[in-house]
Amino acid sequence: MKPKLLLLCGLLSLVFMSGGCHTSPKAKTFLALADTARTVDAAMRVYATAAVAGKISAADQLKVDALHDRYRTAMQSAIRVARHDWTQPAPQSVLILATELLNTLQTLRL
Structure with missing residues (x-):
């Protein structure tokens, strides 16, 4: 379970590293609401099992x-702001909270 959580944290780190520059739409898919939700949901499933x-x-x-x-x-x-368009970029506030949550889960050594 720990390798999965580390991978999820690494993927979310990519979101922050790519968030400050102008990139092609293809590269921005890492910032989508759906991607952020999938990453957090997967980590929370590992946490729930533990x-x-x-x-x-x-x-x-x-x-x-x-x-x-x-x-x-x-x-x-x-x-709601994105009008349920999960392909829209996740706001920085969501990314910060997701990262804080994933980092906390990582410290639990699941």
């Missing part, structure tokens, strides 16, 4: 749940 197995402390669960709530609220807002 939590159900009792491998995550109650304190860590509270921390992850709070971060996920903040991310989910920001993502829902971004989806």
